[in-house]
Amino acid sequence: MKKILSLLVVLTLIFAMTGCSSKPDEPEKAADKPAEPSQAEAEATQTAPEDMTVGFIYVGPIGDGGYTYAHDQGRLYLEEKLGVKTIYKESVPETQEVEQEIRNMVDQGAKAIFTTSFGHMDYTEKMSKEFPDVAFFHCSGYKTTENMSNYFGRMYEARYLSGIVAGMKTQSNEIGYVAAFPIPEVIRGINAFTLGVQSVNPDAVVKVVWTSTWYDPAKEKEAAISLLDQGVDIIAQHQDTTGPQQAAEERGAFSIGYNTDMSTMAPKAYMTAPVWNWGPYYVAQVQNVLDGTFKSEAYWGGMKDDVVKLAPLTENAPAGAAEAVDAATAKILDGSLAVFAGPILNQAGEVAVEEGKTLTDEEMLNMMWFVKGVEGKIE
Template sequence: MFKRTLSILLVLVLSFSLLAGCGNEASEKPEENPKAEATANTDDGNTDDEKFKVGFIYVGPIGDGGWTYSHNEGRLYLEEELGVETIYRESVPEDQKVEKVMKDMIDQGAKVIFATSFGYMDYVEKVSKEFPEVKFLHCSGYKTTENMSNYFGRIYEARYLSGIVAGMKTESNKIGYVAAYSIPEVVRGINAFTLGVQSVNPDAKVAVRWTHTWYDPAKEKEAAKALLDEGADVIAQHQDTAGPQQAAEEAGAFAVGYNTNSYEQAPKAFMTAPIWNWGPYYVEQVKAAMDGNWESHSYWGGLKDGIVKLAPITENAPEGAQEKVDEVKEKILNGELNVFGGPIKNQDGEIVVKEGEALSDSEMLSIEWFVEGVEGKIEK
C-alpha cells in the first residue's frame, strides 16, 4: 500500500513538473510584432515584393562621368521622388545581347524599361512586341510601337551656345571636335556647334576626328591630342568621358565638355558644356505608367523644358562670353532664333536651308551632311 501511494505521489509530482516546464517555454516565446506585418502589407494590399520596379540599360559604366552617369543621376532622382525600386545594367553592348538583359529585367518584375543608347533601338522594338504589358522607352532613336516610346532632348540648342564660347575663345581659328559615330545625333550636334562658332567667328573651322566608340577614355584622349597637334587650341566632344578635355588641359589649351559639368576633371581647360537633366522626364513617365495614363510618344524637349542645359561658364571662358550666351539663349527661348534656321550652307558652299526656312524635326533627325565650316567627312 505504501509503495502504491508513493508511486501515485511520484506520478503527480512528475506531471506537475512537466506542466510547469511547458508553461515556462510558452512564457519565454517572443510576442508577435504587429508593426512588422503592417510594414509588409500596405493599405492597398501590395507587399514589398510587389513594389513598382523600373529597369535601366546603360551602354557604359555609371562612373564614366558623362552620358551614362547623367542617366544614372536621373535614375536616382526617380527613386527619391517616387519611391520606386530600380534595377540597372552597365556596359551593355549595342547588339542582340540587350534582348536578354531586357527579358531578365522583366523576369525580375520590371514594368517600365529605359534603354539609353541609340544602338538598342531595333532590339527594343522587337522585345516590346513580345511583352505588350511592359512600357519601353528608348533614348535617341526614332521608332515607336504601342508600348514603346522614343525620347531625346534638343541638346543641339545647348551645343550652339557652347559653340559661341569656343568661337570667342580660339586664337588659331581651329577647333577640334572628338566624335563617336557618324550617326544623325552626332552629325546634328557638330553642325549646331559649328553654327554657334561661326555666328561669332566666321573665320573659325571645326575639325572632326572619329573614334568609333562611345566610351574609351584612352582613345578619346588620343584623338584630342592629334587635333591639338594639328593646331587646334580648343577641343569639343561628343564622347562619354573627360579624356578630350584632359588632353586639352595637358596641352595648355581649352575645352568644351559634354553630358555633365566636368569642371573638376579638367579645371584649367573646361569652359562649359551642353549637359543633360533626365530626372524630371523619368519621373513624369514612370508616374504615368503607375497611374495607368502612359501613352506611347516621341519626346524631344529643349532648353525651355529644362531637359538640356548649358553648364556654368567658368573663368577659362573668354571675356564677354556669358553676356553673349545669355543674349542668344533668350532668343532661342522666345523663338526669335532657330538654330537650324536659314540661310545655311553645306560643306560645298551650297545653300541647303534658305533664308526664312528651317529644318524640320524629321530632317534634323535624319541629317547626313555637314555645314560649311566643318573639316572632315561623314563616314558611312
C-alpha cells in the same frame, strides 16, 4: 381580334429582329476606335510606388563622368521623387545581350524599362512585343510600338551656345571636335556647334576626327591629341568619356565638355558643356505608368523643357561669353532664334537652307551633311 393580336406579335418580332441585324458593320467600326478609359478603369490600373520596379540599361559604366553618368543621375532623381525601386545594368553592348538583360529585369518585376543607347533600339522594339504589359522607353532612336516610346533632347540648342563660348575663346581660329559615329545625332551636334562658333567668329573652323566609339577613354584621348597636334586650341566632343578633356588639359588647351559638368575632370581647360537633365522626364513618364495613363510617343524636348541646357561657365571662359550666351538663350527660349534657320551654306559653299526657311524636325533627324566651316568627312 385574335388574328389581329397575332399579327401584331409577328410584326413586333420582325421589327425586333430587323433592328438587331441592321447595318452590322457599324458596331464593328465603333469597336475599331479605342475608347477612352473611364476613371474607374484608370484607377484599376494604377500602381503604388512601392510596388513599382523600373529598369535602366546603360551602354557604359555609371562612373564614366559623361553620358551614362547623366542617365544614372536621372535614375537617382526618379527614386528620390517617386519612391519607386530601380534596377540597372551597366556596360550593356549594342548586341542581342540587350534582350537577355530586358528579360532579367522583367523577371525581377520591372514594369517600365529604359534603354539608353541608339544601338539598343531594335532589341528594345523586339522585347516590347514580347512583353506587351511592360512600358518601354528607348533613348536617341526613332522607333515606337504600342508600348514603346522613344525619347531624346534637342541637344543642338545647347551645342550652339557652347559654340559661342568656343568661338569667342579661340586664338588660332581652329577648334577640334572629337566625334563618335557619323550618324545624324552627332552630325547635327557638330553643325549646331559650328553655327554657334561662326555666329561670333566667322573666320573660325571646326576640325572633326571620328573615333567610331561611344566609350573608349584611351582612343578618344588619342583623337583629341591628334587634333591638338594640328594646331587647334580648343577641344569639343561628342563622346561618353572625359578623355578629350584630359588631353586638352595636359596640352594647355581649352575645352568644351559634353553630357555633364566636367569641370572637375579638367579644371584648367574646361569652360562649359552641353548637358542632359533626364530626371524630370523620368519622373513624368514613370508617373504616367503608375497612374495607368502611359501612352507611346516620340519625345524630343528642348531647353524650354529643361531636358538639355548649358552647364555654368567657368573662369576659363572668355570675357563677354556669359552675356552672349544669356542673350542667345533668351532668344532660343522665346522662339526668335532657331539654330537651323537659313541662310545656311553646306560644306561646299552651296545653299543648304534658304533664307526665310528653317529645317523641319524630320530634316534635322536625318541630317547627313556638314555646314560650311566644318573640316572633315562624313565617313
